[in-house]
Amino acid sequence: MKWRKSCNKPVLVGDDVLVYDIETDGLDTETAKLKWFGAFSFKDNCYYFYTYHEMEHIQKLIDDHKICVGYNNKDFDQPICENNGLSFEYKIRIDLLRVLFRPETRTPVREAILKVDGQILKNVLPNHKLKSVAKALKLDQGKGDIDYKIFRKDYWTKSEIKEILHYLHLDVKITKEIFEYMYKEFLPMKYLMGPEDQRKYNWFRTSTGSYTYKVICHQAGIEEEYAEPGPRKQFEGGFVSDPLGHEFKGKIYCLDFNSAYPHAFMMGNLYSHSCKCCTEDEKWAGNELFPVEGRYCMKKPGKVERVIKKLYLQRLEYKKKKDPREYAIKIIINTMYGISGSQVFKNVYSLNTASDCTLMARQMVKHARNKFECAGYKVLYSDTDSVFLLDTYNNETNVLRVRDEIITDIKNSVPFPQDTFGMGIDARIKAAWFFKKKHYVYITEENKIKIKGLPLIKSDCSRLSRLVFERLKPDMIDRLDIKYPLFKLKEIVKEILDEDLGLVANYYKVRRPETYKSQTSIQYQIAKELGPGEHWLVPNRKIGSIGKGKKYCTLEEAKSLEVDDLILDKVWETELSPFIK
DNA sequence: GCCTGGTGCATACC
DNA sequence: ACTGGTATGCACCAGGC
Numbered sequence: 001m002k003w004r005k006s007c008n009k010p011v012l013v014g015d016d017v018l019v020y021d022i023e024t025d026g027l028d029t030e031t032a033k034l035k036w037f038g039a040f041s042f043k044d045n046c047y048y049f050y051t052y053h054e055m056e057h058i059q060k061l062i063d064d065h066k067i068c069v070g071y072n073n074k075d076f077d078q079p080i081c082e083n084n085g086l087s088f089e090y091k092i093r094i095d096l097l098r099v100l101f102r103p104e105t106r107t108p109v110r111e112a113i114l115k116v117d118g119q120i121l122k123n124v125l126p127n128h129k130l131k132s133v134a135k136a137l138k139l140d141q142g143k144g145d146i147d148y149k150i151f152r153k154d155y156w157t158k159s160e161i162k163e164i165l166h167y168l169h170l171d172v173k174i175t176k177e178i179f180e181y182m183y184k185e186f187l188p189m190k191y192l193m194g195p196e197d198q199r200k201y202n203w204f205r206t207s208t209g210s211y212t213y214k215v216i217c218h219q220a221g222i223e224e225e226y227a228e229p230g231p232r233k234q235f236e237g238g239f240v241s242d243p244l245g246h247e248f249k250g251k252i253y254c255l256d257f258n259s260a261y262p263h264a265f266m267m268g269n270l271y272s273h274s275c276k277c278c279t280e281d282e283k284w285a286g287n288e289l290f291p292v293e294g295r296y297c298m299k300k301p302g303k304v305e306r307v308i309k310k311l312y313l314q315r316l317e318y319k320k321k322k323d324p325r326e327y328a329i330k331i332i333i334n335t336m337y338g339i340s341g342s343q344v345f346k347n348v349y350s351l352n353t354a355s356d357c358t359l360m361a362r363q364m365v366k367h368a369r370n371k372f373e374c375a376g377y378k379v380l381y382s383d384t385d386s387v388f389l390l391d392t393y394n395n396e397t398n399v400l401r402v403r404d405e406i407i408t409d410i411k412n413s414v415p416f417p418q419d420t421f422g423m424g425i426d427a428r429i430k431a432a433w434f435f436k437k438k439h440y441v442y443i444t445e446e447n448k449i450k451i452k453g454l455p456l457i458k459s460d461c462s463r464l465s466r467l468v469f470e471r472l473k474p475d476m477i478d479r480l481d482i483k484y485p486l487f488k489l490k491e492i493v494k495e496i497l498d499e500d501l502g503l504v505a506n507y508y509k510v511r512r513p514e515t516y517k518s519q520t521s522i523q524y525q526i527a528k529e530l531g532p533g534e535h536w537l538v539p540n541r542k543i544g545s546i547g548k549g550k551k552y553c554t555l556e557e558a559k560s561l562e563v564d565d566l567i568l569d570k571v572w573e574t575e576l577s578p579f580i581k
Numbered sequence: 582g583c584c585t586g587g588t589g590c591a592t593a594c595c
Numbered sequence: 596a597c598t599g600g601t602a603t604g605c606a607c608c609a610g611g612c
Contacts, residue, residue, distance in 0.1 A: 105597075209599095210598090234599095237599070261599095337599060341600085358599085383594070386595080438594050438601075452594070455603085458603095459591090517588095521607075522607080524590095574604070574605090
């Protein structure tokens with residue numbers, strides 16, 4: 001039986017793409033029998049549905065397409081299809097799950113760069129089920145549930161067929177829409193790649209590291225060779241200062257070097273360590289400000305550096321024109337540093353390149369700190385490429401003058417100074433509180449409150465603490481102060497807890513128990529007791545088989561608890577402590 | 582019994 | 596077809612006192 005159902009929406013995807021999903025009589029890929037095959041073709045904008053009695057039709061449909069797309073098809077649909085006599089040979093096979101996330105190593109891939117209203121997909125996904133992805137991307141998930149027993153049959157009544165088609169159509173449709181979403185998002189990454197990578201959909205499915213390597217190799221005309229992973233050689237990274245003090249009010253600036261690492265590459269010519277145009281003695285060996293380990297060509301910018309520069313300038317243009325290709329270049333530029341420190345990417349890898357890049361950035365920040373301090377400013381904090389300043393003179397022009405000197409000093413100390421290198425004001429701040437490295441809060445001149453790193457913004461934070469903060473936020477901005485006397489916070493906490501004790505629960509996302517090395521870790525205990533996935537657990541003194549010191553129970557179990565049974569340590573000592581006077 | 586330092590795990594910042 | 600380092604916090608455990 002063949003079923004055609006056309007789709008009226010305009011087609012965005014121009015290639016011969018077939019999105020497919022199957023129904024089987026079981027989950028074991030070795031023994032499962034293919035029962036139904038559902039697909040959507042971007043060639044004719046039609047849905048196709050076949051039973052296993054029509055294998056030639058299914059094979060014909062596959063043969064008519066170059067690219068076959070599914071969800072978890074690498075580990076499930078495809079092997080079953082092959083065991084049942086279908087062939088995907090010579091097809092470009094795409095598994096949307098594996099494009100987003102690599103299950104065996106549990107590493108995020110494209111879910112780390114896909115944005116859904118400002119947030120990264122990875123951070124909004126509770127798990128990697130098809131429906132969860134659809135929901136996170138705000139796609140229509142429809143309603144569909146089916147008793148899988150129906151797939152044990154070999155023939156179906158009219159009403160059963162109707163039910164199956166409804167269900168299968170829905171899954172194909174969801175897969176198709178996820179594919180379309182990703183296609184639209186990733187298409188701007190296509191044009192920078194070589195023709196083979198464009199054809200093979202490598203702009204769509206590679207990790208950002210591989211993508212960057214492929215683009216750089218193609219653009220710079222260097223060989224795309226790979227090496228065995230091997231043990232990692234470590235090197236020093238960014239410099240993070242201790243905060244100067246706790247609380248500051250007045251005119252505060254956050255300044256940061258624009259694209260510090262890419263500019264370190266360009267200005268130090270850091271990829272040109274083995275050029276043939278000069279002798280070792282003629283190479284740049286660094287100086288007092290930049291005591292680099294490697295030796296780099298001073299005669300002309302290298303191939304890779306020229307590509308970085310070209311891309312950087314192009315990105316500035318794209319940003320002005322709001323061209324989405326801007327984001328593709330951003331990824332490449334920011335990933336260059338990462339792949340230069342990874343052996344796998346053989347022809348851009350160099351420990352000196354990576355470590356001299358971070359060294360140059362460390363020196364830039366330290367130089368900026370010194371200059372500002374000598375000019376009478378208080379340097380409150382700095383991390384990698386940024387500096388927080390207290391402007392005691394209340395004179396922005398003077399800050400910018402010192403800034404210009406810093407930039408000039410740096411440019412005078414590198415072989416290839418860049419016009420695009422500079423330092424901008426990232427934020428103008430009225431008050432700031434620094435707690436620890438990478439943990440701070442500030443209120444901007446636009447009355448926006450920014451929190452960095454605090455337990456309050458981590459995913460495991462209790463809803464109680466978040467609610468307390470949300471309630472006080474307008475008042476904090478009003479008073480230009482984030483601190484409250486303990487009793488005031490206690491009042492609010494009590495009010496919220498009277499509503500619902502469960503709000504103290506902490507969020508845990510755990511894997512399958514087998515995947516843990518430590519069988520005593522709290523994550524293992526949770527996984528063992530409650531299964532993998534998301535859990536909200538209430539720390540208490542009374543019930544729950546999870547935890548050795550503190551006990552943790554589920555929200556359901558927590559209904560029998562009294563306020564005094566709760567353990568509020570984390571709430572008071574970490575989540576809310578920054579806000580206690 | 583308490584403290585310290587190390588480990589595993591998770592997550593944020595750049 | 597596997598980007599990097601820096602940093603905090605929790606729970607647990609071993610070892611020292």
